[in-house]
Amino acid sequence: MDNDIAIKTENLTKAYRSFWRRKKILALDKLNVDIKKGEIFGLLGPNGSGKTTTLKLLLGLIFPTEGRALVLGKTTNDVAVKNRIGFLPEESCFYRFLNADEILDFYGQLFKISRKERKARIDRLVEQVGLGFARKRPLRQYSKGMLRRIGIAQALINDPDLIILDEPTSGLDPIGTRETKDIIVSLKERGKTVLLCSHLLSDVQDICDRVAILDKGKLQISGTIDELLSSKDVVEMLIRNLSDEAISEVETFIKEKHGEVISVKNSSGTLEGLFLKIYAANINNSKTDV
């Protein structure tokens, strides 16, 4: 296996059979994907397309019907390789009677991290995911978003080389989403590999280097965001402070050069951008008041 490859699947197939073993449901069909080390890879697809099945196969939670997967050069049933993997499941399900510190400590102990190191990591991660104010509260009192945040923290407790995230921003508010995306990008900057699957295409587009789209268990397409989305015959320019006259002149010039103007409109931001702008302004105001 190439040393630069973090995850490699070869004809990875998973079929479920009905109770009487008659009907066969193909959840994943001969998936061949290579994920390079240090990249953020997005797995996209509608419900039931096989995204979560792929993640479970990679983690050894379920077993392939055919084919194989190599994670960090090891097969999925190799327990030792899990020392280098962090996983955030689709639903953040933890022992609800524990608080944030205790649950992170529990997972930290499973990785055999020393007590001192565990404490340092827990302190850092709890603050990083913004749960410092609720760290002693039992998880049963947490909201869905807070559980998601603690889920992200537990996925990072072992400082993994490969982080597998299933719907990391699901249930998070825009700030939480932004912060999570920032964490993912910072992980990449630290040389970590991130595999995530998400329904939120804008999130994937924002942070992923490469994506693969699955449908009905089959790989439809894969590649870098630019490769998949860029149209070589269409050019986009963002121009500030251009008068209507100047716009007409540009259009005329383009026509002279045999180009076609598809649309001319004012640039608009995203709702997420607007929300974050307001949130940042409020924080600044409250700081000024203090």
Next chain:
Amino acid sequence: MQQILIIAKQTFKEAVRNKILFVFIILGLITICCSVFMPVVGDGSEKIRIVESMCFRSITFFGTLAAILLSASSIPTDIENRVLCTITTKPVQRTNIIFGKIIGFMYIIGVLLIVMGGAGYALIKFTALKQSTQGSSELLAREKFDPYTLQVTGESARKIGNVSWIEGGGKGTSVWKFKGLHSKNRKDDLEIEADFLVESKKRSTRKIPINIKAVNPYTLKTLTESIEVSRNKPGLLKLGGEFLEGSEELTIVVSLENPGDFIGISSDSLRVFFGNKSFEYNFLKGLTIISSQFLLMVIIAVLGSTFLSLPVNILFCLFIFFCGNITDFMRDLSTVINVFETHEHGHGISTVLKKTNVFVVFLDYVIRKPLFLLSYILPDLKNFSVGKYFVDGINIPYKTVFMSFGYAVLYAFFCLPISFVVFKRREIA
């Protein structure tokens, strides 16, 4: 090992934080305390026996219930709640998860055992103290001795199944030989308890007089007494401990006075007690045997939880628990099914005749043989029954403690590898 202990600790913490442990403890304590109010016919010692028996039955019942419910539900609930989905993505062997869970359950049950056992012991002591103010009553742990030879002789001697029958009027005797009878205190009574099956041609006769002749083979000192035995009440003969002076052996000859009276003899019909052991040790031995049963039930419940859903697993465990307590009945039933006719031999003794027709063959294959087989595959939970020792005030032999623990370990030896293999292959989706 570290991971096993972490999971065990977590399992224990879960039971404490979810207050399940306290529910079992409170219910158990209430039941133990209720034993004080049980109406008793008999003297003070009877009252103590009832409290002792109730105490052990409560601990066994609630401990087993806790063992079944906690261990049968833990893994299926963790899979259902997807907690296990996260844990198994950590570098933890699945076998460690199972070991950790089992140790965690044993922690829980250990606490249950300590609290309930402590309360039970205090209550027994309190009852004994209260009874002693009203008359003499002590906590018994009498040393029981089994015969090393038993001979049934005479013209009337006849063996049916495991029971040998003799008739009175000099037509039969049984000779019992005991050895190793020693006690630190020679002043202890030597007690002989005769619990025979009783038949008589005189239908109105309920009590049969029997002669018991005790012989010290070393000094040749002899003592003959006549006592009455009946169907439900054993006869009791007390000799002073000095009777055994110079010897640790005893020979007892049993015969009946009247012709037409019959007694059925098995190896346990005549019990000899000599010396009283420490009740506290006996109590601890009782708790050890019970904890072996808990271990066994935990292992079976964990085995079930590796492949069954929660409700099915609880039913499975309750089925094992129920059948485990009636294995003798299952074996008896398998015999009864074969019985269609009996032939009276006279003097109340009958033998069984098989009737072979299609129906019997059908019952034989569909019920008798499977039941017979099942009764040997399923754990025989009577091996862990300690109530009888305390009801009779008998010291539990160390051999019984080791045997019951060994029995649980033997089942663990078979069940655990199956659990590991099944759980390793289980998909945690």
